[in-house]
Amino acid sequence: MNDITKKERRCIYLVELRNVSVSYDNGVEALTHFSFKINDGELCFVTGKSGSGKSTFSKLITGELKAAEGSVYVNGYDMGNLKSKALADARRSMGMVFQDFRLIPSMTIDENLEFAMRCINAPVSSIKPRIEEVLELVSMKGMGGRLPTELSGGEQQRAAIARAIVNKPSLIIADEPTGNLDPTLAIDIMRLFLRINEMGTTALIITHAKELVDMFPQRVITIKKGKLVDDSFGKYKGSMQMPPQAPQKKGRHR
Numbered sequence: 001m002n003d004i005t006k007k008e009r010r011c012i013y014l015v016e017l018r019n020v021s022v023s024y025d026n027g028v029e030a031l032t033h034f035s036f037k038i039n040d041g042e043l044c045f046v047t048g049k050s051g052s053g054k055s056t057f058s059k060l061i062t063g064e065l066k067a068a069e070g071s072v073y074v075n076g077y078d079m080g081n082l083k084s085k086a087l088a089d090a091r092r093s094m095g096m097v098f099q100d101f102r103l104i105p106s107m108t109i110d111e112n113l114e115f116a117m118r119c120i121n122a123p124v125s126s127i128k129p130r131i132e133e134v135l136e137l138v139s140m141k142g143m144g145g146r147l148p149t150e151l152s153g154g155e156q157q158r159a160a161i162a163r164a165i166v167n168k169p170s171l172i173i174a175d176e177p178t179g180n181l182d183p184t185l186a187i188d189i190m191r192l193f194l195r196i197n198e199m200g201t202t203a204l205i206i207t208h209a210k211e212l213v214d215m216f217p218q219r220v221i222t223i224k225k226g227k228l229v230d231d232s233f234g235k236y237k238g239s240m241q242m243p244p245q246a247p248q249k250k251g252r253h254r
């Protein structure tokens with residue numbers, strides 16, 4: 001942890017970008033004077049067309065990129081000013097989910113999850129029960145012995161989500177998590193993120209699939225040409241599969 005005390009950390013947003021600008025070496029300005037905040041326990045969809053700056057936004061939060069101008073704070077860490085140990089600590093407070101799942105192909109799902117827990121030196125006795133708990137949460141009970149290649153795309157993404165939450169992160173950040181899935185599976189995966197958020201984990205879900213986002217009554221920000229052009233409660237249009245239920249915060253499960 002950096003020099004921010006626990007008490008001070010509670011006073012700040014879980015993620016805050018303050019007037020951030022990012023340019024790539026080729027001169028493209030990917031984000032321009034971008035400001036954003038999310039509270040602990042919130043869920044927010046991040047949407048925008050391809051090339052609008054969504055991945056750049058995500059990489060700033062995970063510390064893969066540093067802002068040329070402005071500040072990025074995540075869970076109390078100033079992401080632009082971290083040495084490698086603090087950066088590793090900051091990343092441990094995040095769980096990441098990607099479009100292409102990124103499970104280790106030579107390991108079973110149990111082994112993928114165990115590997116993630118061993119990376120943070122989790123107590124050995126906690127590993128098996130926690131793996132069972134998260135596999136049940138993502139509706140994959142009894143499937144931990146399978147290799148990723150023995151699972152469907154939707155199951156692989158559920159397993160990747162299980163890995164993202166197995167270490168009880170404060171924030172889950174998903175970059176196009178439904179990009180490789182058909183529409184019905186995509187809805188299921190979004191519902192799973194809503195469930196995880198209801199259990200107390202802050203969630204940022206990045207997707208260009210506006211029609212999918214419109215199915216859920218949630219906060220949505222829209223990025224256009226590197227600028228935040230809309231931050232609202234979304235344009236919920238409903239769905240046969242997803243009745244409008246306001247999420248009930250029940251406190252943290254972590």
Ligand code: ADP
Pocket residue numbers: 024025026028029030048049050051052053054055056057
């Ligand atoms: P999105 O995720 O919304 O598709 P990106 O954040 O990937 O958008 O990209 C924003 C802009 O930055 C685009 O114009 C893209 O071409 C450019 N860009 C992204 N990554 C790089 C890079 N590594 N080098 C140069 N330009 C990049």
